[in-house]
Amino acid sequence: MSLVIDDVRFSYGKHLVLDGVSLEVQEGTFCALLGPNGSGKSTLTKVVAGVHRPASGGVRFRGDDVLGLGRRAHARLIGYVPQSAEVPFDLTVREAVLLGRTPHFGIGPGRADWERVDEAIGLLGLEELEGRSISQLSGGQAQRVLVARAIAQDTRVLLLDEPTSALDLRYQIETLQLVRQITRSHGITALIAIHDLNHAGRFCDQAVLLHRGRIQRAGTPAEAFDEAALADIYGLDVTVEERDGYVEVRPVVHELELQR
Incomplete structure (x- = not known):
């Protein structure tokens, strides 16, 4: 039983963003989508969420066509937490979660x-x-409301598009811990578009590295986080170490030589 993304292609106008992306995520797995800006990770979550329609390819869950579902059936299956914490009406927190x-x-x-x-x-x-009121909250507080709304939705697939970007360190950790706990205890499939490699290495079961619209490496964080591959994708030398069962990525920082 799994979520299968099969040869998905998507473009913004003439700009190809996803170039034949194929991926399988088992139920009960917390999967990180990683890569530099413009690599396609947020776009991929939007395709699965039904926000974008791919030019070709498909998405299946337990063998069923996700993209062919009606709006209500799709919402019962897939919960989506967007980057923006905007709510269409001026609701209270409790109303927004409802x-x-x-x-x-x-x-x-x-x-x-x-x-x-x-x-x-x-x-x-x-x-x-x-x-x-949602309008009275900080960006980080409003983002937590969107996560709560998705959890209340009781779906089998949870998509999170950089949900920790507006959160302080405490709530980043607590949110990732919560999603990991939910995936394991309820058998939910979770995909998160995230920038922080170390957060992904600590909390996620699966890591997918995207670059220029294609998957470059995938597997457990220990398998995916190859020093040479990360250097090529991010244009930065790094070291990768396993500590206490988790993967840690450290940038190699060189002093800049300023021109006089």
Whole structure:
């Protein structure tokens, strides 16, 4: 049972961003999509999320065509946390998290829906903010609300597009720990577009390195984080070490010679 991305191609106008990307992620796996800016990692999450339609290729989950699902069925299967923390209406935190339950209820939410909302709010530590308007929150707080909304959605696939970029260090770690725990305890497939190699090496089971729209390396972080490959992809010398079962990447910093 797995999420399969098969030979996906996508362009913004004439600019090819994804060039035949194929990837398989097993259920219960936390997979990191990594690469420099413009490598295609965020675009790939948008394709799986149904935000973008690929020019060719497909996405399947448990053998079913994900891209052919109706909007409601897609929302029951896949939860998506975008980079932007914008919410279309001026809602309270609790109301915004409830949006994640809309694929599951008819005319209005029931008791079970509100219980899932409160559980997600508690997991993200948002209890003190639940009555506040989204417009009154910081960028990091609003981003945590979007993660809570996706968790309340109760999907089988969770997509996160750089969800930690606006968070301070504490909430970066807590969010990644939470996603890892959910994938393992509930058998959820999670993909995260992320820049931090060390966060990926510590919290993720699978790492995929994208460059110029193609997958360059994939496997466990220990398998994917090859020093020569990282140097080629990022244009920076690095060292890679395994410590206490985790992979650590360190840049090799050279002093700049300033011209006089």
